[in-house]
Amino acid sequence: MATKSIENFQSKTTATNACTHIWNGNVSRNGYGLYRDPVTGKTVYAHRFAYEMHNGPIPDTYEEKPSVIMHKCDNRLCVSRDCLLLANQALNMADKKAKKRCNPNRKFRGPNLTRRQLAVFHRLMDRGFSNYQICKMCGKSESHMHQIRKKYNQAKQHAIILEMIKWMLAIPTA
Numbered sequence: 296m297a298t299k300s301i302e303n304f305q306s307k308t309t310a311t312n313a314c315t316h317i318w319n320g321n322v323s324r325n326g327y328g329l330y331r332d333p334v335t336g337k338t339v340y341a342h343r344f345a346y347e348m349h350n351g352p353i354p355d356t357y358e359e360k361p362s363v364i365m366h367k368c369d370n371r372l373c374v375s376r377d378c379l380l381l382a383n384q385a386l387n388m389a390d391k392k393a394k395k396r397c398n399p400n401r402k403f404r405g406p407n408l409t410r411r412q413l414a415v416f417h418r419l420m421d422r423g424f425s426n427y428q429i430c431k432m433c434g435k436s437e438s439h440m441h442q443i444r445k446k447y448n449q450a451k452q453h454a455i456i457l458e459m460i461k462w463m464l465a466i467p468t469a
């Protein structure tokens with residue numbers, strides 16, 4: 296890898312709070328950085344170029360499966376040395392799944408909870424059943440039920456506030 300290629304590459308990155316090098320150049324349709332190497336004239340994925348810059352050529356396989364370069368930080372435009380990891384597609388998918396599962400912002404009406412189930416939970420909550428009691432009936436975890444109740448309460452509060460606003464707007468001003 297030529298020094299000119301590396302210097303040119305580094306001039307196209309900036310640091311953020313989370314990562315030391317974020318790609319500023321062209322971006323592919325799927326959201327990854329694209330780098331045109333002025334020495335070879337070839338366009339390559341920026342994160343792959345960055346990995347090779349620090350670690351040498353990427354092997355074709357990793358643990359006997361086609362290799363991929365994974366982002367620990369989940370930012371496709373990141374080209375930081377510490378964020379790039381050699382893995383394979385299976386590991387990459389497992390990592391994505393695990394992160395999705397652990398994401399507290401994820402909506403709870405996921406594939407494992409139907410609209411109908413959710414409606415049943417809400418009805419039970421309205422009738423005064425505790426999270427513990429509902430969990431006993433359906434086998435869900437209590438923290439999961441806590442999240443469902445929290446969302447439901449927020450939605451109900453929202454509805455009340457909306458009603459109040461409508462009511463206030465309806466009062467004729469003196």
Ligand SMILES: [Zn+2]
Nearest residue numbers: 314368373378
């Ligand atoms: Zn990063």
